Amino acid sequence: MSQRILIVDDEPDFAQGLARLIASGFPEVEISLTGDGAEALEILKSSGVDLMLSDLRMPRLNGQELLHRALEIEPGLTVILVTGFGSVEAAVTALKAGAYDFLTKPVKRDELLRSVQKGLERGRLLGENRALRALAGRCESTLVGRAQAMCRLKESIAAVAASDYNVLICGESGTGKELVAGNIHRLSGRAKGPFVAVNCPAIPEQLLESELFGHVKGAFTGADKARQGLFVSACGGSILLDEIGDISMSMQTKLLRVLQEREIRPVGGNAAVKVDVRILATTNRNLPELISEGEFREDLFYRLNVLTVNTPPLRESREDIPRMAAHFLNQTCLEMHLAPKTLSPEVLACLCERPWHGNVRELQNTVRRLTVFCPGNQVEMVHLRLAEGRLSGPNGTWPGGGETDEGGIDAYKEAKARVLNEFTRNYLEQILARTGGNISEAARLAGLERVSLQKIIKRNGASSPTD
Incomplete structure (x- = not known):
């Protein structure tokens, strides 16, 4: 789409002369x-322009007032x-008010063209930035976080999504590389x-070659019919080669x-x-290092690495942990x-202090465990200890248990049994509360046979309501 310039001047001959230049x-x-000036504002509202040149002295609406209202x-x-x-x-007054440049009559052609060229370039860059911010904002639903590292990631995704070049997505395990690839495609x-x-x-x-490229009938033992590969299935879209370094x-x-x-x-x-x-590819390995060791083709690396996106580890977005959790x-x-x-604030503080070697995936799995082990509406430290199977509580006791003769630590068999029993009781409370005591519905949600769930309820001393 071509750029648009609006010239505002109450002297028609001068305005036409500027237009010709x-x-x-x-x-x-x-x-x-x-x-x-009033008509100029209507043009801005209805269709917009990339650059406006305006005379400073005009009847009705002078250039200074037009500048102010146009920037609004x-x-x-x-x-x-x-x-x-x-x-x-x-x-100085015009520049302070927001004007990009200031020219005096009679306007010299070289000065005019130089100022217009810079103004159009500025307008183009601002337009691209707005488009990138809009695209980055669309990542919010799947990429949670507002830390500087996460904002840079969203901007990178928006930038590479606008092209059709191959992309190499690099980052540690658990940093959401496949999620980033999905956002680039979307x-x-x-x-x-x-x-x-x-x-x-x-x-x-x-089997990888057949999966990617397909095979013809009789290509190998068991190939009783032709099969199209995943590259053909992805035609018109994108294919993600996950962990290409392996x-x-x-x-x-x-x-x-x-x-x-x-x-x-x-x-x-x-x-x-x-x-x-x-083609999008991900890797958690150092490909240049693999190249030097003769384990990865240098020419393939440069074919894949046209554009690069780096997914940051969670330790670089620590302020986002409460939001992500x-x-x-x-x-x-x-x-x-x-x-x-x-x-609870205590749990959040504890989560923020963790090293998270497994990055976002480790945080997500931890929160899933906390959800399972918390029967109430708020996750407390006792649920965190229970979910992680710690051998002692804050006073040297097992969560839900008492003191032992060995400094608060039970034998492995007893400790395991206690955690399993605690988990089972919490799980039964949640699922029966959810289903209003309907055993058939609870069994369906739990993925168990009705009889099996009744036996578990009986073993744990819970009443077995009928449905």
Whole structure:
């Protein structure tokens, strides 16, 4: 879309002269003229412009007042004021009021074109920044956090989503690399296409080629019919190659051809198949180090690493831990069909002090355990100790138990039994409260047979209501 310039001057001949000069230097720019400040404001409201040049002295609405009201409509608007009565004081006043530049009549062509070029570039950059902020804001629903590291991550996602280049997503385990890949796809021009994620290390090497590229009938024992691969399934969308650093050298060679030629060859087939797919890859390994050790192809690395996104470890976003923990708690309660719960200040303080070597994934799993072990509406320290299976409470006692002869620590067998019993009682209380004592519904939610749940209730001394 071409950029738009609005010229505001009550002298038609001068305005047209400015338009001709600007058009000679910027033929692709759309130029509009008006001799009235009020009309200029209506144009700004209805269609917007990238740059406005305005005379300073005009009847009805002078340039200074037009500048003020225009910036109220569009705070980032680039405005150049032009006047035949220039002075240092007038220039300083205009610049302080928000003008980008100040020119005096008679306007010199070179000065005009230089000022317009810089003004258009500023308008373009501001527009791109607004678009990036809007895209980054759309990550909020899945990427929780407002720390500086998380904000940089959202900005990076928005920036790379706007292109169609390959992206390498690097970061420690548990930092949400697959979630980042999903956001890049969702914010990209391929959002309406499929998003196919492939956990490369989870697929045996002898099957990975067939999974990715497909195979023809009879290609190998058991291939009784042809099968299209995941690259073909992802056509029109994006494919995520998760933990790309763990694939074999032979598979790396075959992937390199796909990235170079944008075509795949099914196992056992002779014909190549063109694929229209964006490639996203993740790794928690140091690929340059693997290259130096001869374990990763350098040419494949540079094909993948066109754009890079780094996912920060949780220790760099420690101020976001309370927000993330609350988000995971609400999410888990919804998944378990429980009433909302809160985290006590003591629990939050404890969570904020943890090193979180497993990053966000470890925090999420911890909050899930806390949800299971908390039968009430607020998670307290006793639930944290219970969820983590600590061998002693604050006074050297097992949570829910008494003193032992060995300094508060039971034998393993007794300690395990006590935790299991405590867990089972809490679980039964929650699920029976949720179902109003309906055993059939409770068994369904628990994933158990009705008879099995009744036996568990009986073993734990709970009453077994009938439904």
